[in-house]
Amino acid sequence: MKALRVELRRSIAPWAGLVLVGAAVTLLYSLSAPWWKGLEAWDEQWHSAAQWVRFLLVFLWPMVVGAGAIAGLRDHRAGTEDLLATTARPAWQRAAATAGALAFCLVAAYLLVFALGATLVVAHGGYFHLAWLPITAVGALAVVAGGWLGMGVARVFPSVLTPPLLALSSLIALVFLTVSQDPVSEPEVVVPNQITLLSPALGAMRNVYDTVATAANTGQAIWLTGIALTGFGLYAAATTRLRVLALAPVLVSAAIALPLLPARTFVLNEAASASVCRENVCLSRMHESTLDSFAPVAEEALRLLAKLPDAPTSVREVPYPAQNQGGIPRTADVVPVHFNGDPFRFATPSDWLAALVAGAGTPTCFSDLDGDEKVIREAAARTAVAAWFTGELKPLPDFRFIREGAAEPAGRALTALRSLPADEQLVRVTTARQVGLSCQGDQLAVLTGGTG
Template identity: 45%
Template structure:
């Protein structure tokens, strides 16, 4: 009964509603990165949870600020002295107030994830339990933030406390994001940034948070929540000082556990990234429907490549997150296909899949993901045409840009196919060396002076 009264007379319902409105407004109204490759928020429930953690940059300050507003209620109503004379322990009232605010804030996050789950199911995405650690830590962070706000609002009942605290939390969240966002912004990684619940934008649909991040943040936010609640219930200076112990212990546990570098923040999703193979052809479990489609053209392409020295013998889906600054890793014995970055492969026919395997004579680009590089795309395109006899656009990121600029490559293809067979073979072998070492110009290796 008392809990229901707290729900009605507190800011809790409005705080939860604010979280829902802001999060869904970002996801549905802004053309942000959350619906684009390589990590669409509707493609995998774990990716949905990761995008929700990214949005805590904006949602966490709302929860903290709302808690501070609610924490000032007794002071604003002039009831502090009256309540201090009652015989009921302070934690009795604190547990109902903190429970109402924390529960409704957490419910708001759950509602947003529920909408995301419906979107994943509606788009035929991948559903697994891997999202649970990501979501649970996010919920704990929101509850801890709201309780910390309640405590600060009670201790500092000034009209500027709530807005100042919300702005400070937003600044801290943004700074934490800039440190965590790998290779995008010029700030170095620090373990202290993981004391905020935000994560960088997902760069792949087959990853999740590492165990070190989950365990460290669980310890930290549990300590922060305990300190917030104890400060809210404390009635003496000594009790307030002792209330700081949980947050200190939480930080002492969390900081050594956190990854030493940004490379340890994410790990392969043990379920979605699990490899399923048909002989030498392997795809992730999240894309297992592509295995049957790839098996035939994949074996055909491997047979074509087999005449090259050191030819690849396997085809595997790339499961690591896509880097925005570095070219993809390569292996002379493996042809990697990236269904995350090149989502056209998810619906490609046999001919297109074969072209994807043969591009670059089985090797990926040496340039970072962008709208394309004419020399790189052109060289890998001619390499595929060498085996098939037909010059076709490559099914990959940047293909639409390339189609508008392909005239020089078509001319280079005509010159290349006019060369003697042994010269063509030697240049394809040289192209593989260029793409393995990322030293040289792919198109110029096949047709010297093609772009001059």
Template identity: 35%
Template sequence: MRIELRRSTALWAGLVVLAAGTGMLALVTTEHARWKGNSTSALLELRLPIAYVWALVVGLAVFQGMRDNRARVTELFTATSRPGWVRLGTLATAVAGVVAVAAALLCAGLVARVALGGGFVSAGFVPLMLTVVLALASSVLVGLAIGRMLPHPLTVPVSLVATFMLATTAGQALQVDSPGAEIPRFALLTPVFDPPSSDLVTTSTSVDLGQVVWFTGLGVTGFLLLVSRTVAAKLVAFVPAGLAAVLALAVLPAKFSDVLVTDSFAGKLVCDGPVCLSRVHADALPTVAAVGEEVLAKLAVLPDAPTEIREDTSAMAHLSAPRRGSGVVYLPSQGYPRVWELSPGQLRLELLAGAGVPGCAAPNTSDSREGTVRLLTAGYFNGGLTELATERYVWGSSELRAGVESAWQALRSQPAQEQLDRVAKARSMLLTCQDSESTLAVLAAR
């Protein structure tokens, strides 16, 4: 084993995993990246740069598998009394073992980074780490087998490019714009995934189980192909991967809404009176609780006024309209700017906007009329128009701003009870996501 560690690409492959994984993650990480707040999110974020690491590791493994052919000792080793599977098994253990250890160290380093940064650490990262380790280790075994069976100068570059293209294609297949979108199950047979900018989600149990089964079967097939000498044995070697693929495809989900779920550890609610936040954001609870009680007191003038404030921990919050309820003011935590970065005054206005009901526009879209409704309702409870952190486009446009001020004057020209009735009506329309133009017309006294 010591000899194989010295003369094989094992240590180099491990170094590639650590260096490439860390470097690519640093390149795709922004200053305000949310994965730094949750260990599970950190491991999920690693699935994006793993596409490059995966391709490089496979390329090195294929190159290593061609060693006997390059040295022209294949016939010599075949003639020795020592079983071939022992020698090749030592090589496979060395390379795959080092890669597995390096992958585990990379994952552990990310968890340590989260812990040292004051983030939330839980056992939720373990299935994600296991999947990454199995994916890279099994790919090494398959790469060694390919290099041994196809010792051609083009095998290494073709394997590297093919792996990267497979990873890219799978990642693109998982990029959807609605929770109910159908996805190809085959895309989940790769370790690559482009996670949303969230610190509250993780992969579902079915995804974890399916990937673990698949990569385990793939690793067994890779090892059997590596040590097989006859055509019949090579054909039999494909059985574990075939069975694993069937089992995995039977478990893996077909809808994107079943791929991501709320992290059961980080998403658990922690409450201070009527205000509840997720555990990963519990540090902000004292500030939000103080603001929340003030907001609920102001909203108490409404009929069927809300009595609770809860963080929206929905896994599909990045693809669907914000959650809403008549008795609860849901605090959005996945949009920009982050509510945790707002001042208490800005946070209060955001919660009052829409009379405690979020907008109906889908994420990454805007509706100027809905923005006007939110500005008007926030202004009603605030006693005057002011900028909303989430509606800076409407507020900053001179044309749209003029429309907001005109609608504000129309609303304030009504008797006090009429103003309250109109705000209450607008709130009920936002609860059912009715047409934003009609909602605005109610407030603007048209």
């Protein structure tokens, strides 16, 4: 214990922890990066904070490996390796003090960064669940594995070039593996997800309802434990034979972990996405606190839509991103709501109402592959239909980036629609609804009789 206290005072371990905290906080606060965007922001939900800190390991883990390598070179730089080898104290005990101090400081630094995010999450009223715990635990294990790996490699290759070369090679490997993890679209060169999960870093947070699969956490924990044991073994080994034996843990852990690691890293968080209903209005448990203010607006939307044939009878939140789950479900009896984005997060009740009746209660059809003209035409049609129900022509919250282009055709479509007899207006809005349910056709052309 005394040796550990000495290491904590005089070794590089405290400085490595400070660098880890400083680098993480600098990245989090100096860049307007994805970890500050929308409901997936690192300070909005518990598992968002945990996952974004894991994502930052792309940049932090190479620093950790480099710091471990510097620690591993200490005896070589001081020229005391032969002297220490003659002492009666076993080599592994001497190594344990240095490795333990480094591990303690790195884990404390990692948990401190997460604690900062967790404090902000509590302040923002984030939904509490335990999905963050295994993500954070594996991250803490990752920094220990990185530090010990650097120490072990530096002991085997005691060169001043070892720390920078280890850090650079680790950065290149992690960037490649992490960007290949769970791709939104199929890449030209397919890297099996099991291989990408050998990176201690996780991919970017794309959906607040996603969480890391249990198999991914388990497999990564086994793999990182093997790396840590091999790193410590290489650092403590005094002979070539022991160094060869030290490679066994990483080989065994790879053989165990690879079959366990899943083809998809992220799965739906069942607890957070479970429905909480009030009569005909259902939101996810994550947004249960919004139900009191949202339910009356949703009921009003259902009342307005009731004039349509085969009108929807309920409003339900859909906790699936269209890009990962094949699109938002489209059924005639349900008005889907997608809270996983800014439109509903920052909307007023009147904005909510307009968005719910837009498209006569149907979700959007456009995708990132559609051209600007198609998107603007649909936005104009949905805006006109919403105004037909509410009596107020206003931009829709989910089309905020194309308001200017959609405003004029929406006004023309609404004027053309209101100039028709009431029964013909109902027919055209109903037809536009059918287009929205099938995504086959042009809603603007339907509303204007083919002239819009």
